[in-house]
Amino acid sequence: LAVKDVERYLNPYFTLYQKRKQDSLMHRNIAAGKGKVSVYKKDFFDLVPDSSRQHVAQITESNLRNVERLVKIVSMDTKLRNENLNQFRIAWHKKFTLSFACMLLFLIGAPLGAIIRKGGMGAPVIIAIGFFIIYFIISSTSEKLAQQGAVKPWYGMWMASAILLPIAFIIMAAARNDSPIFSKETYVRLWSILRAMLRKKKTVKP
Known part of the structure; x- marks a missing residue:
């Protein structure tokens, strides 16, 4: 007041x-x-x-x-007035975030088929569903925070999209450059390098 x-x-x-x-x-x-x-x-x-x-x-x-x-x-x-105002603002932003989420998840899911060559359709679908679950959890949590007034409505409604948008660009760039970021051999190689580094640290210690 x-x-x-x-x-x-x-x-x-x-x-x-x-x-x-x-x-x-x-x-x-x-x-x-x-x-x-x-x-x-x-x-x-x-x-x-x-x-x-x-x-x-x-x-x-x-x-x-x-x-x-x-x-x-x-x-x-x-x-009560502030809560009602937050509800109106959340509903206004939600009209845009849902449309943007469809395009965002498409940008994430479409390049996965080009990157993941082994495993048929199963592996890309599972990873795409995983990204959808991550988006849903972040979106639901941030929306509740916006309803409670902990964060501003625009921040709460666009938080999930802001987090996943860089990931979508990374996946698109990886698909364009034919990068094996989802290849099993890549992660096996990284794990072997990490394990070798840990062994060296243990041997260096007196």
Whole structure:
């Protein structure tokens, strides 16, 4: 809430402040230098007669309770408004992210058939389904975060696409250059190199 909104809600409960604020004669005297602003160094109840202190205390307690209830209501209303606004923004971004996801998964799945030559249709389909599951998990998690207000709606809805888009370009480049990134022999060779490096480190240690 803005400061003006808070003042608009709470000012009616500050009766003494409102009366002094509406005292045009006091403001005129202060502006002319004839009046002084009172500074109270003691308790507020020193301004109240003894016969009225109990009544003033009851009114003050009642006003404080009303202010507390009002603040809770306004806070809840603001929270609901923000949640509804997030829902509208999420739905707006979702129309574009779903269409973009179809193209993105196509860009990932199409080059897999050219890269993975062994194994027939089974291996490319399994890997493509794996990418779809990864996209679904990231998209669902980020959408929940956006609904809760933890992240902005556009960030939550486009997070999965932003993560998988570089992977799609890498796979397309690998398919164009006929790179064996999904070849079994490639990973066997990498594992043998890694294992040899680990063995060297163990032998170097005293």
